Amino acid sequence: MTERAQLRRARRLVVKIGSALLTNDGRGLDVPALALWVDQMAALVKQGVELVVVSSGSVAEGMSRLGWTRRPEQLHELQAAAAVGQMGLVQTWEAQFKRHGIHTAQILLTHDDLSDRKRYLNGRSTLRALLDFGVVPIVNENDTVVTDEIRFGDNDTLGALVTNVVEADGLIILTDQLGLFDKDPRKNPDATLVTERFAGDSELNAMAGGSAGALGRGGMQTKVRAARLAARSGAFTVIAGGRIEDVLTRLRQGEVVGTLLLPEQGRIAARKQWLASHLQTRGRLTLDDGAVKVLRQGGRSLLPVGVKGVAGQFRRGEMVSCVGQDGVEVARGLVNYDADEARAIAGRSSNSITDVLGYISDEEMIHRDNMVII
DSSP states (O other): OOOOOOHHHOOOEEEEHHHHHTTTTTSOOHHHHHHHHHHHHHHHHHTTTTOOOOOOOHHHHHHHHHHHHSOSSHHHHHHHHHHHHHHHHHHHHHHHHHHHTTTTEEEOHHHHHHSSSSHHHHHHHHHHHHHHOOEEEEEEEEEOOOOOOTTOOHHHHHHHHHHHHHTEEEEEEESSSSSSSSSOTTTTOOBBBBOOOEEEHHHHHHHSSSSSSSSSOOOOHHHHHHHHHHHTTTTEEEETTTSSTTTHHHHHTTOOOOOEEOOSOOOOOOHHHHHHHOOOSSSSEEEEHHHHHHHIIIIOOOOGGGGGEEEEEETTOOOOEOOOOOOSSEEEEEOOOOOHHHHHTTSSOGGGGHHHHHSSOOOOOOOGGGGGEE
């Protein structure tokens, strides 16, 4: 059985569609094209596939409605365009799915929604409930309130994180390119489509190259990075041309369309998925060589005695990065102490925590259940 058979067996998929496709390169929402994608997705739903749509296009649609020809640079203008465009975007998705008797729901997220454990769990529960009810969630970044400091960066990354949140079998990224080529096809007529690779293949970095178009924030590099994020939870990623006829139907049938990027390992525990998918950390712990070895080889918790330095300001329960003395990240996890407390007990045995702080919350700086090795 070929690797493409994974698409035939998939029971839950995330489909991400970019701005250039949805807005016909900025000329407003391409309703006929969107209707065709919905027809294909409705067919998948009837086959028992649960779908989540990650939809770009709010800023581009807002620009079209406001008569702007260039993407604004000021944050408040981008937020205004997103607010205007989101109205038409969601209305169009709803109307098209309604033709097939399928309900939709709007989900707007920021990075903080997925980096806060409680909000992450609430979001996951909501998405799973919607899927249980047969609803297709339409997910987008909440561009009207997001800032550069907390944005995902692009909807490819958002698509990968949503894939992890809902524990989907795969992520399908529809783009204005046919897939990933071994070199830029816009500059090299002899470029060859990469049909299948492991997501972690280092050669993909050079192949991706290039940059995003005028409308979107993503490019082929962000799609490769998204595939690697999705692979952390054992999900495959397909990068394919959204204008290919019946692209979703053909992918579902296992046809070789676009680029399939495969995970190199199976699923990890749901809590580890969440930890691995974090892009932002609140601080950094520098570990001695012994602690690095224990974490990498023994799968044990991080004790205060193994911490040589503490950087940043963080609170108990927030995500911190653990690095060796060479600065290379070893792990990341939810820390059991505030930054000032961590500084006070760093390098000390667990038995002395009470003497230093006057109390003991946990013997570990980070428990192994709240840590993922990088």
